[in-house]
Amino acid sequence: MPPVVPRLRLLGFLLLLSPLTTWAEEDGSEVVLRLARPPPENRQEQDRDWLARGARKLFSQELTYVWPGTEGDIVLALPPQQPRITSTSPQEVHVRIPGGMVARVGDVTSRCPPTGAWSGPSGGGLRVHGCMDPKALAKVLARFLAQTAFVAASGPTLIQSVDLRVLGTRLVLTLSTNGSGAASGVRIQGTPRFELQGDALVFTVPDAEVFDSRGQHFVALEQKLQKPLWKMDPELDQVARKAASFFQTQFGPAPSRVEVKPHQDLRLDVADDRIHFSFSLDTTFIYEAPTP
Structure with missing residues (x-):
């Protein structure tokens, strides 16, 4: 857990x-x-x-x-x-x-x-x-994603911090990493969903657009965000x-x-x-x- x-x-x-x-x-x-x-x-x-x-x-x-x-x-x-x-x-x-x-x-x-x-x-x-x-939920997501490793365009990197904001009816989630260049920051924008799958709660952003600072897509990170939370x-x-x-x-x-x-x-x-x-x-x- x-x-x-x-x-x-x-x-x-x-x-x-x-x-x-x-x-x-x-x-x-x-x-x-x-x-x-x-x-x-x-x-x-x-x-x-x-x-x-x-x-x-x-x-x-x-x-x-x-x-x-x-x-x-x-x-x-x-x-x-x-x-x-x-x-x-x-x-x-x-x-x-x-x-x-x-x-x-x-x-x-x-x-x-x-x-x-x-x-x-x-x-x-x-x-x-x-x-x-949203900052309260960001605390929980930050603990879940902190030190999570994933493969970015420039190689393996870790998520360091999480910022969550509301724009209208959408969430904007900004993740900062310990990398440089393409891995220096990631932005995910989409509609949040918390879905019960079996006996676990899964956080997903099904319509998310996930890009690094150079506009390259992070498929691996999207998969991380669909793992069980609780x-x-x-x-x-x-x-x-x-x-x-x-x-x-x-x-x-x-x-x-x-x-x-x-x-x-x-x-x-x-x-x-x-x-x-x-x-x-x-x-x-x-x-x-x-x-x-």
Whole structure:
């Protein structure tokens, strides 16, 4: 598995990335609050009301959270919501909220998220929409490509640095190498794609134009950029553990356990000098029954 940047582990959500085309028709987010054990018949309504009150309190607060160990590179925010609560079981309630969480990665502004970005999957889940400074993604790609050897027109060379910029809806990736002449710099311009192939995430630029400083084509480098970045299973485990830990420590009343499972619905768009992403998490807060 290639090295990744621990300070930016939220990027592991890119594991299920596919090109952004259209959003699902249903808006908003849904989470579940559940009792650890079914309540006795004489307490079903009382305990369900207790869950509903907890849900209203849970989503009426405003939260801003700096992800530990990122030195401000990853910030999560949840604005106050007006939850709609339904129940089909004495053991749990379903909470529908019109919005969701905002994730900001790197040096981003209030333009994240864009207006109308809260469309969510019909299957439910807590919707997360965020934006990423291209420099944050460049850090990860730089670690992946650093010291990568390939054969340039003038012979073997190594990639030394990576610069990633957004031009309209396109990425411009500039790689600097340790060579000279034809190998002194490489420019790749194209539309980014992160594709799940088997159990690995593969970064590709399918319409890329790759040239050296003399305008000669680097076929070998294009092949390097289509190698796997991450394995799926360990990254998804990391995402679920960190998300569950966040919910466990930030929400009150504190649940006894939080179960988190990522949906396979991650989307990417490139606009406004930012990389926008959206995904959802099946999230269940599990509580012990209140003391009678």
